[in-house]
């Protein structure tokens with residue numbers, strides 16, 4: 001049985017042809033679907049869309065950090081990394097009303113030992129992903145999203161909040177699970193084997 005933990009990075013789109021997404025269509029799709037989800041929220045997105053973050057919290061999903069500015073963290077000075085991670089943490093906790101998951105997904109999946117050490121000062125461990133939906137690729141279809149999600153074995157799946165097909169893709173993913181002998185699980189299942197990302201990814 002294939003086990004997949006769906007994770008959604010909530011962030012401002014970095015591609016001009018994508019409009020802003022308040023995630024309401026995604027949350028509409030997953031409501032009542034009994035689908036475990038983990039959200040990694042960019043701090044500046046949380047400050048721009050507090051009502052979306054509250055809706056995620058109220059639905060009972062866990063929220064980790066996706067930094068504040070979505071910079072490549074190894075490019076920042078020590079103080080820069082601290083400022084970015086600390087600011088995101090403060091905003092997420094303020095909007096959520098309480099501390100959230102002690103997990104940080106570094107933007108682009110890029111980090112090093114220094115970033116990991118500083119993140120640990122804030123109680124965060126770094127988390128990347130196992131399976132890439134490639135939903136950041138302009139023009140990708142719902143069908144390709146589902147193919148990519150089921151292209152490898154079990155693991156955590158990277159999904160983004162802003163592509164125009166995200167809600168439909170998640171709906172299609174859930175609908176196709178049985179046919180691919182897949183079940184959806186919490187991210188916890190894969191945390192023991194996943195750790196610091198060390199290579200630049202494309203998302």
Ligand SMILES: [Zn+2]
Nearest residue numbers: 009011107108
């Ligand atoms: Zn991101």
